[in-house]
Amino acid sequence: MKEIAKGQKVIEISNLTKSYGKQRGVIDVSLSVEKGDIFGFIGPNGAGKSTTIRSMLGFLKFSQGSIRILGMDSVKNHEDILKEVGYMPSEAWFYDSMKVRDVIKYAADIRGLNCSSEADKICEKLKLDTNKRIKQLSLGNRKKVSIVCAMQHKPSLFIFDEPTGGLDPLIQKNFFELIHEYVDNGATCLLSTHVLSEVDKYCTKAAIMREGRLTMLDTPHIDDETFLSFYED
Numbered sequence: 001m002k003e004i005a006k007g008q009k010v011i012e013i014s015n016l017t018k019s020y021g022k023q024r025g026v027i028d029v030s031l032s033v034e035k036g037d038i039f040g041f042i043g044p045n046g047a048g049k050s051t052t053i054r055s056m057l058g059f060l061k062f063s064q065g066s067i068r069i070l071g072m073d074s075v076k077n078h079e080d081i082l083k084e085v086g087y088m089p090s091e092a093w094f095y096d097s098m099k100v101r102d103v104i105k106y107a108a109d110i111r112g113l114n115c116s117s118e119a120d121k122i123c124e125k126l127k128l129d130t131n132k133r134i135k136q137l138s139l140g141n142r143k144k145v146s147i148v149c150a151m152q153h154k155p156s157l158f159i160f161d162e163p164t165g166g167l168d169p170l171i172q173k174n175f176f177e178l179i180h181e182y183v184d185n186g187a188t189c190l191l192s193t194h195v196l197s198e199v200d201k202y203c204t205k206a207a208i209m210r211e212g213r214l215t216m217l218d219t220p221h222i223d224d225e226t227f228l229s230f231y232e233d
């Protein structure tokens with residue numbers, strides 16, 4: 001795990017603007033996330049959350065601004081950043097005919113790591129049957145495979161894009177227990193979600209995106225009415 005002192009910035013986005021041709025992506029977004037934060041990232045469909053996340057990881061070219069992740073430049077140090085990050089996209093794609101345990105091992109092999117004992121621990125906690133083939137899995141169980149792939153190498157920074165859709169309530173609880181365990185051991189977590197209770201219960205800070213622009217919330221502990229008002233036009 002990359003050494004970063006508590007309270008130091010793990011994510012620093014300055015004036016990020018990204019367009020898709022004439023289509024708005026995000027506009028002048030600035031954001032900082034400190035070590036130890038569980039940061040809730042909320043906002044309506046199409047607001048720009050995934051665009052921000054993909055820009056952070058160097059998967060998208062952006063027109064203006066700069067991003068530093070764990071002190072590294074998101075464009076120049078794209079590959080070094082990926083080594084330190086556990087990213088779970090909102091939709092993951094796996095070879096249907098592969099067994100779950102082979103997918104998980106393959107994800108560790110790509111990193112040149114043996115993560116088998118950590119992977120076993122996570123699979124047990126999430127109740128994931130690793131003998132099944134991907135094509136035999138329900139939506140929720142596929143999500144679990146993505147979670148294991150994002151967690152097993154014990155990254156310094158977790159970035160989860162809507163991780164809990166399809167997970168049953170017990171598995172959701174177990175997922176957040178795992179996050180807390182990693183954060184207690186020095187990790188940081190950015191969580192894009194549409195679920196208010198997750199933000200209220202688990203996040204230490206939160207920001208909302210609307211129409212490509214980001215605003216920090218004073219507190220992640222908000223009531224239903226306030227939360228829903230963020231989604232109204």
Ligand SMILES: Nc1ncnc2c1ncn2[C@@H]1O[C@H](COP(=O)(O)OP(=O)(O)OP(=O)(O)O)[C@@H](O)[C@H]1O
Binds near residue numbers: 024026043044047209
């Ligand atoms: N590949 C693309 N080409 C063109 N426009 C895109 C592309 N990807 C995203 N956009 C546009 O960028 C804007 C932000 O989309 P983004 O996917 O970042 O939103 P989001 O907040 O993650 O939404 P959701 O909650 O639905 O996942 C939207 O207007 C979307 O239509």
